[in-house]
Amino acid sequence: MLYLCMSFPQLSLDARQPPADEPVAVTDRRGARRWLIGCNSACFSAGVRPGMDATTALALLPSVRLIERSRPREGDALKSLAAWAEQFSSWTCYDAERHLVWLEVYSGLRYFGGVEVVRSRVEHGLAQLGYEACCGVAPTLEAAAVLARIHDAPTIEGSTDLVEALAPLPMAALALQEDVSDAFAGLGLRTIGQVLALPRDSMARRFDPDLVDYLDRLTGRRRDPRKPFRAPAKYRRTFELLGNVETTEGLLFPLRRILGELQGYLIGRDTAVQELHLELVHDGAEPTRLQVRSSRPLRDGLRLFALVRERLERTTLPQPVEAITVTVDVFVPLGDTQLELIEGGQRKDRDWEDLLDTLRARMGDIAVRKLGLQDQHLPEQAWCTVEGKERQPDGTLPDRPLWLLEPRQVTLLPQRMGMPERIESGWWDGEDQQRDYFTAESRDGAKLWLYRDGATGGWFLHGLWA
Amino acid sequence: MLKNSPTLPVARAAVLDQILRSQTRVWRGYGTAAVPSVATGLVALDRLLPGCGWPVGALTEILPVCEGIGELRLLIPALQRIACDQARPVVLIRPPYIPYAPAWARAGLPLHRLVWLQPSTDAEAQWAAEQILRAGIAGAVLLWSTTTADMALRRMQLSAEEGHALCFVFRGPRALRNASPAAVRLALHPATDALRIDVVKARGGHGGSVLCPLRCAA
Structure with missing residues (x-):
């Protein structure tokens, strides 16, 4: 197995997509204390940084907009990222607490043409979505997560040299409880190799049993129980x-x-x-x-x-x-x-x-229309608008004007020309229509297509021989 | 200066003629400019138009004195050539009436190459025409416009140049009073079984008047 882990150090900020030109910072609070956990570039240029107290930030930069952290939105963003990452792998999962998304890349290596190709495509895609992210590739989920926390970390492909490759990396990259990492620092431990060298039995006794479990999952001694994420069907x-x-x-x-x-x-x-x-x-x-x-x-x-x-x-x-x-x-x-x-x-x-x-x-x-034909006798029913391609007319078509009008009654009858064409329709379904169509010329010289309604004897303009 | 030198050597005149001939942008007052065009199907009209036909990539303004005198039938031969021979779409934008499908099909236009756009405003119609011309896929755009703004026509002219398409703008006869950036302007009048075409303006062509015989309908 080979996993790619994406970590999102600025997720609490990136998930909210703040505007780039005004200073925005995301805050977290515990009790009365409120501090910054994410800052956009406009904040950085004014000297406002994550970790700073909210009051200090406001004193430094009164225009800064402080927004409360929203865990549900961070979760939504991670879920969407995990669904997005399914384009690279059929196996993805995420950790809402630590802001991590993993994907299994080994099975797709041949398709993508190497792990570095996948990695650069993931990084490029994340940048386009507007996320600041860091990637790590390793044979276990936790090792990949460690590498994703280190800038420019090497890729670890083989599982045999995993422990060896992790050993020189800083202890701070491990996902440890705060008190544990403080204790390790107090013991003088600086690298992951030094942590892994500690005796397992005493570690379980002295610290949390979960710590041993974590280190086992890191080195691949124990399988990681994480379940793959499944994007919803809708x-x-x-x-x-x-x-x-x-x-x-x-x-x-x-x-x-x-x-x-x-x-x-x-x-x-x-x-x-x-x-x-x-x-x-x-x-x-x-x-x-x-x-x-x-x-x-x-x-x-x-x-x-x-x-x-x-x-x-x-x-x-x-x-x-x-x-x-x-x-x-x-x-x-x-x-x-x-x-x-x-x-x-x-x-x-x-x-x-x-x-x-x-x-x-x-x-x-409705504004974009394609035209089609219908087998109908009445001229206004002989055409229709269609979607997609229309069949070609099979028979010969009668001579008709290029413009069709909504029938409008005319009172002043212009000079008629030629013989009438009788169009009858609807006697079989009760909508009886009998019309005699004539071509006529208006006083302006326009060629009109007129009909006389058989039932009422009224004259109607129905088309123009444009 | 040329006028003042009556003894211009023949050889030099030939050289000058050669240079002028190689410049397609210089119109010399006889013949018509060599611009891409689609034949109108009417030899007498072709002779008056730049490039001997409807200019491609330029605006042609059609100004019928009233509707229904044959203003569409005049264009049908060219549109048919575009839709059938070149297999390019023909777009009608904001026509005043329903383009009657059986008649267009009978006139030889494949209906699947005909698109009818009916945006609600003149501004949107302009926008659509520009988009279509710029994309360069459609072979002909017919726009019915009520605009009097010179700028709108100028923009159309620019888009038409980009799109290598025929571009016809139909406007009322009143528009004749004002100048227009269109390359060709034709005023249309009814005549007995014919259409009288007055070439009001033809950039790189000739002015003149032609009678276009129309097949008597029905």
Whole structure:
């Protein structure tokens, strides 16, 4: 086995996606004490750092925005990351307390072409999602976690030299209880090798029995009992915004991440979407529900994002938005439409359909229409709008004007030309219609298509020979 | 200076002619500029237009005096060539009436290559037209616009240049009063069993008037 562990040192901050330009810090509290656990770059440049007291931070930088840590949101973020990571491995799991996500990489090594390739793809993907992360690769979960806590740690691939490779690493990288690590430091232990050299029996007696269990899992003496994470069959991701967002542009930043996560989820399950739902939660108003559709199955996060953005652009928000929920209920197979093997002509067709989807998202589904034919006698029923490709007309078509109008009654009858064409329909289903169609010329010179209604004798304009 | 030198040697004149010929952007007052085009299907009209046909990658403004005089039938041969021979989509944006599918199919346009956009505002129609032209996939865009803004047409002209497509803008006859950035402007008038086409403007073509015979309907 070989595991890749991602650790998220800034998760409490990254999970909230604060704006980059204003100083934001996340705080934790115990009793009356409130201290900083995460700071964005705007804080760092003003000298505000994690570990600092909240009052000190405010004294240094009065404009800093302090937000309370939210464990549920950190959990949501980790769960989404674990689902996202399924694109690299069928085995993922996460630790909500320690802000870690693991994935098993050995089984995919041949597919990805080496552990460094997987690692760089994971790191690149996390950076795109906007997470600060550090990766470690080792044969056991806990060893990978140790390496993920050390910057630029080497990859340990073989399990035989695991103990040897861990030995020179600093003791501080171990996940130890605070009192244990203090005691170890008091004993003068500096490296993991020194900790592992302690006699097992006395360690269980002197410290916690769990400590021995932990060290056994670290070195691979004992199997790690962690169960793999299974992403739910329906996709649902809620993101609570930091403060209320009043413009749709403000929603784009979190949506980009959500749809990037969705892409990983879709690749992991080898599926795609054609329809996703967006719910924008407002304070004191019904949530705004939006639907985004595409004509072909999609899994590309950027493409989905482009559609969502167009859809949002024609949305007016009744109230500021507090939270966004993205849901996908129906998944469809991707088919071969997104593989890079397709030919030029097909690619053009695909690009064309994508463009129409963009137009639909911006202007509404009803604004983008394709035309089709129907076997009906009445002219207004002989056409329809269709989705996708329409069959070609089989028989010969009658001569008809290029413009059709909603029938409108005319009182001043222009000069008629030619013989009438009688169109009868509906006598078999009670909607009897009998019309005599004429071509006529208006005084302006326009060629009109008129009919006289058999029942009422009234004249109607129905088309233009444009 | 050239005017003042009546004894310009023939050899030098030939060289000058050669240079001017190699510059496709210089219009010399006779013939038509060599720009990519799609034949209109009407030889008399082709002769007046730059590149002997509807200019590709440029804006053509169609100004019928009233609707229903044959303004669409005039374009059908070119649209049919684009949809069938070039297999490129034809887009109708904000037409004033329902494009009647049986008639378009009968005119030889494959319906699956025909897209009808009906955005709710003129601004959205402009936006859609620009998007489509920029993407460079559609072969022809027909836009019905009520805009009087010069800027909107200028933007269309720029997008048309990018898209290598035919771009027709239909406007009412009132628009004739103002200048336009379009490469070609045609005013259309009804005539007996025909359509009279006045070439109001043709960048790299000729002004003039043509009678286009129309097949009598029905």
